[in-house]
Amino acid sequence: AQTVTQSQPEMSVQEAETVTLSCTYDTSESDYYLFWYKQPPSRQMILVIRQEAYKQQNATENRFSVNFQKAAKSFSLKISDSQLGDAAMYFCAYLRGKLVFGKGTKLTVNP
């Protein structure tokens, strides 16, 4: 069965700085999707960024970018110029048939 591991239960960053959240996954499949979702205290799950496994180029969405290492089964999220509104739980997720989530990383942004 596929598993997703987020080894950092909590992280903190200073406003305007850069932070990287780690994620590793286990699968025997070659074709799948990876996602980072953000869940603020309001509980609404928001899609931050997606990566198709067949694409070698790392996905980027404004201040958010990923480092996708397929062979190492690693999918980290980099947040640049951190803002107070970035504070939330961040979930890494694997999709092939169904979404499998990691346990999440709680990100705190300090002013």
Place this chain on the structure above:
Amino acid sequence: KAGVTQTPRYLIKTRGQQVTLSCSPISGHRSVSWYQQTPGQGLQFLFEYFSETQRNKGNFPGRFSGRQFSNSRSEMNVSTLELGDSALYLCASSRVADNEQFFGPGTRLTVL
């Protein structure tokens, strides 16, 4: 375009009762998935419906069931509620199966 909507947002039930939760996907989306979120177990997949057919199912007891209507709206039912069913139930929709999913605000179920 309106997002995924879920009703009700909050629900309080007692053990042994049953409950039905509703999810309306984004217009044009044909796939609806359900997830249970608890502090202890995290986010767990319940089931996915696509074109009124259950396409995938997670490891939950038969007390958890769902269905999808021709307009892609979906309902989830939990019978004989247990205290451990207290959770945030999230619905997500996607245009087709095996594609990026967009989540609704969730239904917070409390079982007393």
